[in-house]
Amino acid sequence: MTDIVQTHLPPLRLVRRPVVLGALALLLGASFLLALAIGAMPIPLRDVIAILFGYDVDSQFQAIILGLRLPRAVLAVLVGAGLGLSGAALQGLFRNPLADPGLIGISGGAALGAVGVIVLGHMLVAIIPFAADPRLMPLAAFAGGLIATFATERLAHHRGVAATGTLLLAGIAINAIAGAVMGILIFMSDDNQLREITFWTMGSLAKGGWSGALLAGPFVLLAIIVMLRYAQALNAMLLGEREAMHLGVSVEHLKRIVMVASALAVGASVAVTGIIAFVGVVVPHLVRMAAGPDHRIVLPGSALLGASLLLIADSLARIIVVPAELPIGLVTSLIGSPFFLYLLLRRKALTT
Amino acid sequence: MRFIVVACLGALTLAGTAFAEAPKRILSVGGAATETVYALGMGDHLVAVDQTSLYPWEKTHLLPNVGYVRALAAEGLLSLKADVLIAGPEAGPPVVLDQVEKAGMHVLRLREGYNEARAVERITEIGKALEREAEAKVIADALTADMASVEKEIAAAPSRPRVLFLLQAGRGAPMVGGAGTAADGMIVLAGGVNAASDIHGYKPLSPEAAIIAKPDIFVMMKQSVDAIGGADKVLALTELAETPAVRNRKLIVIDGLYTLGFGPRMAHATRDLAVEFHPEHKFPPLPDHPWTKAQ
Secondary structure (H helix, E strand, O other): OHHHHHHOOOHHHHHHHHHHHHHHHHHHHHHHHHHHHOOOOOOOHHHHHHHHOOOOOOHHHHHHHHHHHHHHHHHHHHHHHHHHHHHHHHHHHHOOOOOOHHHHOHHHHHHHHHHHHHHHHHHHHHHOHHHHOOOHHHHHHHHHHHHHHHHHHHHHEEOOEEOHHHHHHHHHHHHHHHHHHHHHHHHHOOHHHHHHHHHHHHOOOOOOHHHHHHHHHHHHHHHHHHHHOOHHHHHHHOOOHHHHHHOOOOHHHHHHHHHHHHHHHHHHHHHHHOOOOOHHHHHHHHHHHHHOOOHHHHHHHHHHHHHHHHHHHHHHHHHOOOOOOOOHHHHHHHHHHHHHHHHHHHHHHHHO | OHHHHHHHHHHHHHHHHHHOOOOOOEEEEOHHHHHHHHHOOOHHHEEEEOOOOOOOHHHHOOOOEOOOOOOOOHHHHHHOOOOEEEEOOOOOOHHHHHHHHHOOOEEEEOOOOOOHHHHHHHHHHHHHHOOOHHHHHHHHHHHHHHHHHHHHHHHHOOOOOEEEEEEOOOOOOOEEEOEOOHHHHHHHHOOOEEOOOOOEOEEEOOHHHHHHHOOOEEEEEHHHHHHHOOHHHHHOOHHHOOOHHHHOOOEEEEOHHHHHOOOOOHHHHHHHHHHHHOOOOOOOOOOOOHHHHOO
């Protein structure tokens, strides 16, 4: 199957691939350094580098770089890459430029898991002592995302085939159910829990720390490795589902793989950071505008650019209102929403 | 270059040990905590406060602000290089306080509690952390004495009005303050009956529940009243119609920090609310203190 698709591609794209991906990798490196170098506490760049190479500098600087900024930057890379790549893969799968991980129930399910633990966690503690563990919330969010995605996929299945349209509708229904149950939980919550929920839905990289990065890391990396292997198949999908099938792509298998991998990456990310909006939608578009629709560029490119954007957004969130901090979901939405509108307007202009 | 760094470090360490006795750079988050720092005469040492530190406004609004008390940022706090962080009970998220502590900042965590004992405890704790124990004792003793005289007057007042505390959070129906809230604590202290005591925490109010609750008095924070558009608009809300409070047009507008802060001005706040709750009783004024006058 790979050979057939490859011969249809204009050679120009093949030349551009290393250039585009190389540039994005450089951007990622630069953003990573930037995220480590700037923050509320002014730390000279040479001290930052000295600390990274294990030299003894001011112990408080060390605590800030190694204990606060570094885990945060690592988490930003993981989450940004996971969200960007999942968005790109799902947009390719659904052949819909507005598809995002929320569409198939991942975020809704994860949010339900998190809110459930916030509101009901103290009751669970009485029954199972394990419930007091702070990792329970990310685990529940992760499980919620997986279950919701699995349910969406199962519901859409009809005689072994999951029609794309039905998948989207099933996703909407699952999201609605998750939203309704969340409404009940929010009603039951006291004001402390209510506030915790509000901040969770705005997203933050601040609370994850090393344990968060370690929790999300394996799932996100696994999902990235799996999804990158399906770039060719997603390219075939661009021609249409039937055409892809005739090109030898096992469409149903592809759907399942992409959905499960997205659920792993996004579920694990959301579990640790809360909801971070728009990275999944916007990033693939940026890559496509710069380098065309070839998924061999779009998929890795979205992972690299997603990571860079989240690093930059988090750096902004940390320094705009020093010594306070903005929720990162606000920053990504502030960048994302106007861009989303621009996309809509452009589509309108193209169709009229 | 390395020499300079080492020299600076040395200087910092020396400075650190020299100041270890009485903190010179204080960071305070939480309205009542900041108020207490000023009451102890340590306000000039504050390096930053949070958004809820509204008293004394003419001083706090000039200080750097670390943002919302429940959404603090670890590095932002550390960058202020304070000797001590006074963290009111509402300060959080807990992870951030842990991170700040781990990075070497001294954190004083104050305990929640909407009663006199906890208010005194918080004043005493802050006094201890700031090496102002004698001053703290003066404030705490005054608070205890004032509370005793207010409570005696309230016991003498015959009426026990049913009070509903309303909170306007965003649009939609107002929320009522049930059991376990600061509002509940203050209503009971001032000799009222919380008409929503069978509810826990803050819950949206339904019109029927409001009728059943039969409140004689509504209490609202000024911001809530402003958000709805004034006292007349509040009394015209459909959710509140058919209650004695609307018929008698009884709405008490309070300053959230003063009345619900449970800080050094707690006794005065209780007295002021009690005056509104029991119009039939004559409450003598409480003595003025330096920390209650700036209001």
